[in-house]
Structures are given as structure tokens and as C-alpha cells.
Amino acid sequence: MIFGRFPLAEAGGAILAHTLKAGDRTLKKGRALGPDDLTALAAAGIAEVVAARLEPGDLGEDEAATRIAEAFATPHVRATRAATGRVNLIAETAGVLAVDVARLDRLNRIDEAVTVATLPPFAQVAAGEMLATIKIIPFAAPATAVDRAVASAREGGPLLSLHPFMPRPVGLVLTRLPGMKESILDGTEAVTRARVSALGATLLPPRRVGHTEAEVAAGLRALASEGARILLVSGASAVVDRRDVCPAGIVAAGGRIEHFGMPVDPGNLLCLGRIGDIPAVVLPGCARSPKLNGFDWVLQRLMADLPVGREEIMAMGAGGLLKEIETRPLPRAQAAEAEPRRQRRRIGAIVLAAGRSSRMGPRNKLLIPDRSGVPMVARVVDAVLASPARPVVVVTGHASEEVRAALAGRAVRFAHNTEHAQGLSSSLRTGLDALGEEADAALVCLGDMPLVGSDLIGRLIAAYDPDEGRAIVVPTFGGRHGNPVLWDRRFFAEMRAITGDVGARHLIGAHAEAVHEVPVEDDSAIRDFDTPEQVEAAPELFGDRP
CATH class of the missing domain: 3.90.550.10 (Spore Coat Polysaccharide Biosynthesis Protein SpsA; Chain A)
Structure with missing residues (x-):
């Protein structure tokens, strides 16, 4: 691509680099200059323009973006029509986004003209939400670079995929200690029901039991027999070891503990187990709050049929500091005003x-x-x-x-x-x-x-x-x-x-x-x-x- 200043006599067909006012006409950047445009510019006393001209082997920005977007084709994701060298990928349903980060990095290193930006891996998304944007930076990209980007996006399966939430029954066991108020259990049940419902699932009638291994096991077995496909345990006391009461209840119900703890805060004290093919999760204490925490990440993946085990949990540390996340999406001006809220609790x-x-x-x-x-x-x-x-x-x-x-x-x-x-x-x-x-x-x-x-x-x-x-x-x-x-x-x-x-x-x-x-x-x-x-x-x- 040739970029620079062109006399009007040589600017026909060139792509305007900056918006210009020519009399009563506004010529926007990215416009291919035609004869009428050149006449208007001359009449306005403009003798030259800053523009780009494609060379052999170049693809225009819209064509290049469209070709790369086609290579990202995957179920539940649609591509918008290219405009100004950009194609957006949109979710057609709610779910969890999976991204092959290593391949994405390789694609973005191919050529500075080709860029692909996505939401963070394993982000929860709603229908209609943008998942990624493909942007050609200048007005054209080398065809060879586009071909390599297409190959990178296609090799080894989808580089980006959307995993819809699959409705299913969820069981909840709540344990109580002597003197514990029922209102506490009511609050935990309500928060959990809201979490589960937001992902399209149904919470079965919860089981309230004593804080003992045997009673937790009995509650889990009963919920499994009622059809629960995910089992949750909220203990009256926070779990501090994989052999504590609630994890031991999973084992007593015929299950096993796969992992205890996670590098996400809040959410450190989550315990993941399985009874047969049914995931069983002991909730961290922060799950009593509706605020985002590590349990949300685990539940979202379970509901989307994505693998969740020791390796997946231990890979959640990057981005796992969630305590102040409510301030991060704010525009800069609002974020500055919110800065005092980011300090330690008073x-x-x-x-x-x-x-x-x-x-x-x-x-x-x-x-x-x-x-x-x-x-x-x-x-x-x-x-x-x-x-x-x-x-x-x-x-x-x-x-x-x-x-x-x-x-x-x-x-x-x-x-x-x-x-x-x-x-x-x-x-x-x-x-x-x-x-x-x-x-x-x-x-x-x-x-x-x-x-x-x-x-x-x-x-x-x-x-x-x-x-x-x-x-x-x-x-x-x-x-x-x-x-x-x-x-x-x-x-x-x-x-x-x-x-x-x-x-x-x-x-x-x-x-x-x-x-x-x-x-x-x-x-x-x-x-x-x-x-x-x-x-x-x-x-x-x-x-x-x-």
C-alpha cells in the first residue's frame, strides 16, 4: 500500500486518509475518491490530499476483515457486515466464551495490519453481546498476511467458541449449627437460586441438614436421586480442609474430592468434588453474597459443559483478583470519582x-x-x-x-x-x-x-x-x-x-x-x-x- 500526499491529478481512486470539507460537501476518511470528489476539492482550493493507494497483492480493509471473520465461523456466533475494516462477532445465545489464547497471540503477530481482539477467555456473555472484533488497521492488508491469519484461525478447530448454558436441575444442601438462625439459610438459598436461575437452570427444593458428615451425605444422595445434575453444599462453617465436614460428606455419599482451594479472591475456600458423573461443589463463604466470586466462574463453566477440574481451577489466577472489580468497567472520569471506594475497608x-x-x-x-x-x-x-x-x-x-x-x-x-x-x-x-x-x-x-x-x-x-x-x-x-x-x-x-x-x-x-x-x-x-x-x-x- 502506498501512503502519502497525492496531487489531485494523481488522486483518482485513492482512499482518503482524513476527512475533508470541500465546499458544502464533507468527504470522510476511507472514501475512494471519484471524479466528482476531485472536482469539489479543486473548487475548494485544495491542491493535494493525504491518501492511500492499494498495490498489487493488497486486499481492501473490508474484504480482508470479512475473509478473516469467515475463518472464525462457529456455532452460536454471527459476524456483522464489514465497515471501515471492522467485523464484529456477536453471541447468538447466552453462554461462556472459550478462546485459544496461544493461537490468538500467534495470529496477532502475523502482521501489524491484522488485529483480532476478544473478550477475556471464559467470560460469561449474554445473547447479542460482542465477543470479538476483527480490525484491519490501515486501509488495506497484504493478501499473504490475510491468508496466514485465515489459516491460523482455522487450524486445530475454532479459535473462538461459544458454549451455551444448558438448563439442568441443581441441588443445594445447607448445613446448620445449633442456634443458627433460619434467616441465614433463607438468604443463602435466595442468593443461590438467583445465581442458578440467571444461568437458565432450576434449583431443586434445598435440603437443610445438621453440620455433620452423615447428614450432608444423606442430603446429597437424596438430591441426586431427584435428578440433580450439579450438587452444591453451603456449610454453616467455612471449609478449611479437604477432610472437613462438607467435603467428607461428599466422600461419604460415594464421591471423591478433586481439588480444594482456588487462586481467586474472593473464593479461595472452594472445594470441588464429584459423585459419579455429577459435579459436587462446597461453596466458599463469599457465595452467600451476590457479588462476583470464584464460585461464579466454576458454576458458569459447569453450566456450559466446559471442563472444570484441578488444572482448570489452578489456571484461574491471572485475573482472579475480583475484590475491586466493580470499579474497573467505569469510564475514566467516573473511575477517578470512585477511587476512594477502592481503598481498604475502613x-x-x-x-x-x-x-x-x-x-x-x-x-x-x-x-x-x-x-x-x-x-x-x-x-x-x-x-x-x-x-x-x-x-x-x-x-x-x-x-x-x-x-x-x-x-x-x-x-x-x-x-x-x-x-x-x-x-x-x-x-x-x-x-x-x-x-x-x-x-x-x-x-x-x-x-x-x-x-x-x-x-x-x-x-x-x-x-x-x-x-x-x-x-x-x-x-x-x-x-x-x-x-x-x-x-x-x-x-x-x-x-x-x-x-x-x-x-x-x-x-x-x-x-x-x-x-x-x-x-x-x-x-x-x-x-x-x-x-x-x-x-x-x-x-x-x-x-x-x-
């Missing part, structure tokens, strides 16, 4: 320091200095300030001025509880009110637990992930739950409703499915100081100053 901290310390006698335990002279409440606050939690709210009540003085100069927000005599619940409510809308979660700390260090607080914050089902994070020592506890915002209303001299600990049992335990190596998370005897029993902390 975790605030509440330090409860309003109690009367009545069991300590005349002393206020929160003001007792350690061996370095630092008051107990200040040690607690310093540990919180050394963590990512912000803001840090200190709830005062009894001896408010003394507590404030002990924390002078520290970057905390004080919230005075005028009803502190009513007990712990009123201080918790005061702290939550002080956080307001600034936090997605709250770390609730007790002012009389000075052995809790910033390392433990950091571990609790790092473990928090409501998308993975870790919405309440609690430290444990020797099988006992300790403090502090990190609570997702969705529990704030229930925490505010508590009355009396109690905290929110009973909500841990009520929401067992949302609890994530962080084991600790010492008793710091369960050790508080309420009496003089407890203080005397910790000379390493409260002994005489060296």
Missing part, C-alpha cells in the same frame, strides 16, 4: 473505658501504671494506635477526666457515656454512635486488657473479610473466645439493641456462620485485670519499676 476501633472498676477497691484499674509508668488504659490504646484501625474512639464514663488525662496527646476521639451506670451495653452503643458512618467494621477493645499487643490486633484486622464469610473475627486460646472482637457493620444494629451490663458476645453464637477464629499462642486475649489479686499475679507487668 475499620474503626472502640476502647471501652467507662466502668467503675468496683472490684479493684479504691483504685481505678484503668489508671494503674505498668513497670514503665504507663497507665493500663494507655497501654491498650497504644496497641490499637499501632494498628491500621482508625478512628480510635475511647468511651469514657466513670473518672472521665482522669482517663482523658492518662491519654493526653494521643490521637483518639473521646465519647462520653452519660449512662455508663447502666452497664457495658450502653458504652458499646456510645462507641458505635461515635463511629457513625466512618467505619465498615468495628474492633471492640476492653480497656483492662493491657497484654493484647498490636500484633494480635493486626492479625484480627488482616483476617477480616466479609466476602469470604469472615465478618466476625475473634481470637481464641485453649478453645476459649477472647478479646478484642472485630465486628462487621451489618451487626451494628443488633449490638445497639443490647441492654444491661453485657457486651455482644452472645451474638458470636447467634451468627456462627460469620465467625472466624484466630488462634493465639498465649493467654493475652483472655486475660483481664478486675481485682487486686489479678494485678499482683502479673509482676512482669505491674511489678516495681526496675
Whole structure:
């Protein structure tokens, strides 16, 4: 192809490179210039044009794009008519797109004139959605390059294929633990039904069973006998090993476990098994949410009859970071405005320091200095300030001025509880009110637990992930739950409703499915100081100053 400036006398039949205004006529780029066009240009005082002229062995852009598109022909995909060197490939049905990436890369390396762009491999698509676009970059391409692109697109079967969703019955087993609310199971069932229905399938009446291997197995066998062609298990507690209760239930039902875990986040804790020829999937905790997660990718492929096994799952890591995907498709201007949403979840901290310390006698335990002279409440606050939690709210009540003085100069927000005599619940409510809308979660700390260090607080914050089902994070020592506890915002209303001299600990049992335990190596998370005897029993902390 010859490209450059042409005098009007030599421009007949050339392809205009840039749109021109010629009197009352607009000649758009890509137009083959005819006699009338040249006359209009001359009348407008234009003596030459920037244009392209095809040489022997060149194919015009539309012809080249059409020939390559024909080589992509495959069921359920149609090609648009070529225009300006472009042909789009359109889905005729909903399904999953498969792309031979290695062959596509080879095709795109043939010649800079020939380009093919597709959606990501294994993308879920709707009918009418564009799957790929074939674009000839200049106004023509060498015929030899087009021939090579056609051969590459045809060798070894379709380079691109659309796999329709195949309607089928899906079975769901939901396990429950004692005290677990049925509303939790109702929510999981509703989200799963919506997922399955969106892919054209039908959810059979779910089985709600106890969180035991035998009951999971019985539920799976019953659903298989009812015709389920995909089996799902949503456990009351997140699966942490391929030998855990729900995977063991698949094995007890006569199945096998093919793979545990996946390099997709959220969705890491997915477990894939099979009972005979029926896929059986233990859902990660994030599948309780309608947000995109790794289970969606597995379910889509299963519904489209695409292979899903160990190798396929372990190949999902590239592009598998889904946590912030909701911001990615935004236009640039909107994406800039959405940037604050891309930051880490906002975790605030509440330090409860309003109690009367009545069991300590005349002393206020929160003001007792350690061996370095630092008051107990200040040690607690310093540990919180050394963590990512912000803001840090200190709830005062009894001896408010003394507590404030002990924390002078520290970057905390004080919230005075005028009803502190009513007990712990009123201080918790005061702290939550002080956080307001600034936090997605709250770390609730007790002012009389000075052995809790910033390392433990950091571990609790790092473990928090409501998308993975870790919405309440609690430290444990020797099988006992300790403090502090990190609570997702969705529990704030229930925490505010508590009355009396109690905290929110009973909500841990009520929401067992949302609890994530962080084991600790010492008793710091369960050790508080309420009496003089407890203080005397910790000379390493409260002994005489060296």
C-alpha cells in the first residue's frame, strides 16, 4: 500500500486518509475518491490530499476483515457486515466464551495490519453481546498476511467458541449449627437460586441438614436421586480442609474430592468434588453474597459443559483478583470519582473505658501504671494506635477526666457515656454512635486488657473479610473466645439493641456462620485485670519499676 500526499491529478481512486470539507460537501476518511470528489476539492482550493493507494497483492480493509471473520465461523456466533475494516462477532445465545489464547497471540503477530481482539477467555456473555472484533488497521492488508491469519484461525478447530448454558436441575444442601438462625439459610438459598436461575437452570427444593458428615451425605444422595445434575453444599462453617465436614460428606455419599482451594479472591475456600458423573461443589463463604466470586466462574463453566477440574481451577489466577472489580468497567472520569471506594475497608476501633472498676477497691484499674509508668488504659490504646484501625474512639464514663488525662496527646476521639451506670451495653452503643458512618467494621477493645499487643490486633484486622464469610473475627486460646472482637457493620444494629451490663458476645453464637477464629499462642486475649489479686499475679507487668 502506498501512503502519502497525492496531487489531485494523481488522486483518482485513492482512499482518503482524513476527512475533508470541500465546499458544502464533507468527504470522510476511507472514501475512494471519484471524479466528482476531485472536482469539489479543486473548487475548494485544495491542491493535494493525504491518501492511500492499494498495490498489487493488497486486499481492501473490508474484504480482508470479512475473509478473516469467515475463518472464525462457529456455532452460536454471527459476524456483522464489514465497515471501515471492522467485523464484529456477536453471541447468538447466552453462554461462556472459550478462546485459544496461544493461537490468538500467534495470529496477532502475523502482521501489524491484522488485529483480532476478544473478550477475556471464559467470560460469561449474554445473547447479542460482542465477543470479538476483527480490525484491519490501515486501509488495506497484504493478501499473504490475510491468508496466514485465515489459516491460523482455522487450524486445530475454532479459535473462538461459544458454549451455551444448558438448563439442568441443581441441588443445594445447607448445613446448620445449633442456634443458627433460619434467616441465614433463607438468604443463602435466595442468593443461590438467583445465581442458578440467571444461568437458565432450576434449583431443586434445598435440603437443610445438621453440620455433620452423615447428614450432608444423606442430603446429597437424596438430591441426586431427584435428578440433580450439579450438587452444591453451603456449610454453616467455612471449609478449611479437604477432610472437613462438607467435603467428607461428599466422600461419604460415594464421591471423591478433586481439588480444594482456588487462586481467586474472593473464593479461595472452594472445594470441588464429584459423585459419579455429577459435579459436587462446597461453596466458599463469599457465595452467600451476590457479588462476583470464584464460585461464579466454576458454576458458569459447569453450566456450559466446559471442563472444570484441578488444572482448570489452578489456571484461574491471572485475573482472579475480583475484590475491586466493580470499579474497573467505569469510564475514566467516573473511575477517578470512585477511587476512594477502592481503598481498604475502613475499620474503626472502640476502647471501652467507662466502668467503675468496683472490684479493684479504691483504685481505678484503668489508671494503674505498668513497670514503665504507663497507665493500663494507655497501654491498650497504644496497641490499637499501632494498628491500621482508625478512628480510635475511647468511651469514657466513670473518672472521665482522669482517663482523658492518662491519654493526653494521643490521637483518639473521646465519647462520653452519660449512662455508663447502666452497664457495658450502653458504652458499646456510645462507641458505635461515635463511629457513625466512618467505619465498615468495628474492633471492640476492653480497656483492662493491657497484654493484647498490636500484633494480635493486626492479625484480627488482616483476617477480616466479609466476602469470604469472615465478618466476625475473634481470637481464641485453649478453645476459649477472647478479646478484642472485630465486628462487621451489618451487626451494628443488633449490638445497639443490647441492654444491661453485657457486651455482644452472645451474638458470636447467634451468627456462627460469620465467625472466624484466630488462634493465639498465649493467654493475652483472655486475660483481664478486675481485682487486686489479678494485678499482683502479673509482676512482669505491674511489678516495681526496675
